[in-house]
Amino acid sequence: MSHDLVIFDCDGVLVDSERIAVRVEARVLTELGWPHTEADVVRRFVGRSSAAQLAELEERLGAETTRYFDEVTTREVHAAFETDLVAVPGVVELVDALHAAGVPTCVASSGSHAKMRRTLGLTGLYGRFAGRIFSGDEVSHGKPAPDLFLHAAERMRTAPERCAVVEDSVYGVRAAVAAGMTAFGFAGGLTSGEVLADAGAVVFDTMADLVDVLSASAGG
Structure with missing residues (x-):
């Protein structure tokens, strides 16, 4: 496998x-x-955009209840981020190793730019990706459609088949596969390796597992 760009979900x-x-x-x-x-919640919503989640909730619970859900969960989650949010173990070292090896990287997430500025900023990662962060808000169809990853590849001037995508959700893996990219599925999160593999991912358990694979694959 060889890659000219590594695309990270957030x-x-x-x-x-x-x-x-x-x-x-x-x-x-x-x-x-x-x-x-x-x-x-993991099976139903993780990997999808907030808009897609809220649309499904509105269909099931009605507009007023959905607005309440959005307000309460946003407030509680943001408060928890301020005290509890950390970078995924090993990912700082992985990103720094890729950059040291000359492997271009970017972020492509279903989340909004505002959310990513907050979460990447709180964990000290924003500066490592500034100017190379792409949101599902920028495309018409979110994951599992390939649009976001294809958009990121186009903006980064890289052919889809030369891209590796690091994902942790079924929706994200399916989007990467649909885009013609190599999907690496992180089984150290909330979705099992078996489920990620079934969706088409090359499964790994820790970020350290990817350092040699992706660093060595740069450009050829």
């Missing part, structure tokens, strides 16, 4: 934000009368 790959968000969302959904475990 939540769950660069920043360990999904554990916080999933915990809050499962509790609030259950309180609102639609019982969800954390595993349910």
Whole structure:
């Protein structure tokens, strides 16, 4: 395998934000009368855009309840980010190793730019990707459609088949595969390696596992 660009998802790959968000969302959904475990939230929503999630909630719970859900979960998650959010273990070293090896990188996430400025900023990662951060808000169709990853590759002037994508969700892996890119599935998050492999990913367990593979593959 050889790659000219490594595209990182953000939540769950660069920043360990999904554990916080999933915990809050499962509790609030259950309180609102639609019982969800954390595993349910992972299967149903992780990897999708906030807009897609809220659209499904509005269809199920109605507009007023969905607005309440959005307000409460956003407030609680942001408060938890300020005290609990950290970078995914080993990812700083991985990103720095790629840059040292001359491997270009970028971020392509379903999250908004405002959210990524907050989460990447809180974890000290924003400066490593500034100017190379792409949001699902920039394309018409979010993951699992390939649009976001193809958009990132185009902006980074790289052919899709020369891109590696680091993902932790089924929706993200499917998007990468649909884009014709190599998907690496991080099994150290909330989605099992078996599920990620079934979606088409090359599975790995720790960020350290990717350092040699991706650094050595630069350009050829």
